[in-house]
Amino acid sequence: MEQLLEILKKMHPEVDFAAEDDLIGAGVLDSLDIVTLITEVNSTFDVAIPAEEVIPENFASAKAIWALIERLDEE
């Protein structure tokens, strides 16, 4: 989780990702951010986030993104 927060912080230093729970609705992460984030996550955690998982619920918060990474790793 710490590593994920670091990646997010690098993208938007002004955002408190540990507290924010509506990253998509609030417009913090746009489509370009999401693709950049996926590239970082894939290489850091050795997972492959497929296009069908790119839905707002999976990227709404750092917790949700972490849950997605864990689920993909488990599957």
Added chain:
Amino acid sequence: MQFTSVSFLLFAAVTVGLYFSVPRKRQWWVLLAASYLFYFCAGAEYLIFILYTTCVTYLTARLMQKRADAEDAFVAANRDTMEKSERKAYRAKEKKKRLHILALGLLLGFGMLAVLKYTAFVLTGVNSFLSLFGTARVTIPSLLLPLGISFYTFQSMGYLIDVYRKSVRAEGDFFKLALFVSFFPQLIQGPISRFSSLGNQLFEPHAFDGFSFRAGLCRVVWGFFKKLVVADTAMIAVKELTSNTAEFTGVYVFLLILLYSVQIYGDFTGGIDITIGLSEMLGIKLAENFDRPFSSKSTKEYWRRWHMTMGTWFTDYIFYPLSVSNSMQKLSKWSRAKLGDKVGKRIPVYLATIVTWFLTGLWHGAGLNFIVWGLLNCLVILVSQELQPLYTGFHQKFPRLTASKPWGVWQAVRTFLLMGLIRSLDCYRDVPLTFRLWGTMFTDFQWGTLFCGGLLSFGLDVADWCVILGGVLVIFLVSRLGKTEPVREKLAKRPVLMCLCLCALTVVILLFGAYGIGYDASQFIYNQF
């Protein structure tokens, strides 16, 4: 049968009446029959194409579903004996098989759209190329382009991708799927719906709901006002300004940008209001397609608010799959290693953005102007992205200025003009000519000519100008009033006030609308796409 014709009004009234008269579990049959009758009236020969798309979608979705069910059953039955890695490998293998079926479905679905819509464009290009060598020209066949084919093909193919992704289950009833593909209010200009949100709504029973009926009716009449009064009056000027480009240069190009923005807004949002309003009367809620787009402060924001269902279609089914694909991720790794982190990580995003906008342009029409339109939008978005640190620095340096209302207004006006400028490619339909005319705004503006009779020299008289300006003002006020709750919903709670407003709006439409015998220009712009 145009939305704005008397025959459509009668057709819609009979459909709504029948819908609430038949037993509720048969309501969807009324919609299916009405949808096919509506399309038959548009052109009997079009039915072959929509039936083809429905069959292809139904069969490929069912095939994928069958495989997915078998896969899930196998994994469930062998959960205890299979290793995690084995399960992953099996799922990956099965997914690949479903991908082949999906690819076939997409090829057959988009293939027909490509042949009908783009053959002439491609062959014209081939002929231009051959003429360089003086070789014989290829004959360009005259192909039928069924009404709304881009909309229903995209909606159907989106459903296929959702079935492949297991986001929705494939519909087992052919006729229900046929209704999803052909639902008549949205058939010819969208919104492009998802099966997950529209499917069940179409098939489940709906009791008559007075509130939804009234709110929907208000929206339909409002749509007629936007289309017949505002858009079609502005269209008179747009037609004239684009047909005589030798005379109408400089300030007239600027006027065209403004008037075409008014026309397309009234035309497209008006059409969507009729679509969503009519569906609401039936108890069906369609996805919104606009969210006050002309108040957007940036191009990115504008595209989140204009033609939203098309934007999300391209984002979900083209942009994301492309940018997170294995090959793009490999390219990203490679470019980061070779070009550095900063440049490397941008490559997949930028490549996917360019492809998405190229296809968005192509979706709008088979013409170079549409492709250039798409790529210019892409350029503005990417340049804005690159300039983001500059904007952030400016905001930090002048926080009071950038938080002020006038600054917000300036950003909205800037975005409106920029989008209008690019959109004018859609009117002139000739890329070099459009660029030349843009140039005249900077070299030969001559705003003074407007006040020497210029404002009345392209088909609009004083009354028309009053109608356009008054209409724009009313639309603006209604938009402002509906910020917290849509005005139609406020009115639906007060039936007497609603009746008065509807009567007043109907009188305005009858007095100032562009319609009637001999008037032949009110086809919706997006019907052509």
